[in-house]
Amino acid sequence: MNAPITSSHSLSTSEIQALDSAHFIHPFTDHGDLATRGARVIVKSEGIYIWDSEGEKMLDAMSGLWCVNVGYGRKELAQAAYDQMMTLPFYNSFFQTTNVPAVKLATRLAALAPKVGDRTFEHVFYSSSGSESNDSNVRMVRRYWDLLGQPQRKVIISRHNAYHGSTMAGASLGGMSGMHAQGDLPIPNITHIEQPYFFENGLPGESADAFGLRAAGWLEEKILALGADKVAAFIAEPIQGAGGVIIPPTSYWPEIQRIVDKYGILLISDEVICAFGRLGHWFAYEKFGYKPDLVTFAKAVTSGYIPLGGVMVGNRVAKVLIERGGEFNHGYTYSGHPVACAVALANLDIMESEQLPQRVKDDIGPYLAKCFESIAEHPLVGVAETCGFTAGLVLVKNKSAREHFAEELGVGMMCRRHCFQNGLIMRAVGDRMIIAPPLIMTHADIDDMMCLIRLALDLTQQELTQKGLI
């Protein structure tokens, strides 16, 4: 038997890789492939940079995984966790008990979530992730309609290429066919409409706004096909993150609102990526001006320093659950975890004092948009677009004809490899390259990042030329 590995063991990169391969099943990973190349071992971080175990420094333009909005190395967050762990590391919030950080955070989030029309957000339900939060949404939506005497309203409509998590309900709500194929998903009573992706699905000569109205119309068609009295809710990300930073035309959300209002169905805004400054607001529904009933959050609520998720429960749903519901038979051990909530409070302190949402809206968001306008001129780029402090660009074979590369060439992965080899973390979703950098970036940081993006594009172009593919 091997000697036990303790936390103080010092291991070489190859030892870590061997143990990783032997014992750690990673999310969304081909382990045959991983075993041959060995995982990249990330060992430290500071600001907008991470380092691997070989000392390679990389600019993290994905904020970890859409979460490290305040950047790495923030001592205040570590201190908040330490202080809370020494005071009360855990207590549950079942059985008529509560804890101070969870109460303070719920109060603070309620104050940050803007009122829209007649919709207010006074209540928070806690989980530890985006996936769990969306499971909770399914439970709350069903309970809501049951309590209103309409139990036949069961169907939740979502969209293809949406990402809502990886639990049974989360993956079912999501519109990723690869995930559905591996789990007999979706579970019953979840169905999908097409996404509002203008570059892919706009018709020749159609304006973005005309397309946005047409895309929202798919929701109405689906409601009518199902029977409006069967539909419980529509769930959507304000802009699709994992799907490739798909930014709907401005006409889309107002038309969605008109449709959900017309048929009285609940609207769930999944803001796991979009909330907490990413789009220049505390919550993204404010940017687009719609009125959700439930708002999913996770990730940047703690800037990813510790797991926390939840749902902002709007007054329409909260009133029914609280006044008519009695006991709601749902919850998690870690709902309202005191350490996670204390870290979230310290994270919101930083975001507030550094005015990160405002910074994105008035300063670094517009600056990134300008930079992406110029990168759009690169011969490999078919379209480049930004929203707040996230952006996407599509690699194309022929710019004027908008001709795509064959999927099996994996041009997005080729570009991603050039990014990694030159110290930039950028994600590839098919041939759509995406970023969501920390919100603390300066203009000089953005300039550095744009140089690396341009370099990766040039190297991809060179490789494609050498291989005779363009």
Ligand code: PXG
């Ligand atoms: N909703 C949205 C909108 C998300 O982006 C989840 C729910 C699920 O959250 P948890 O905390 O359960 O992972 C997410 C997560 C990617 C990628 O490849 C994106 C996510 C997760 C993993 C990978 O871009 N988003």
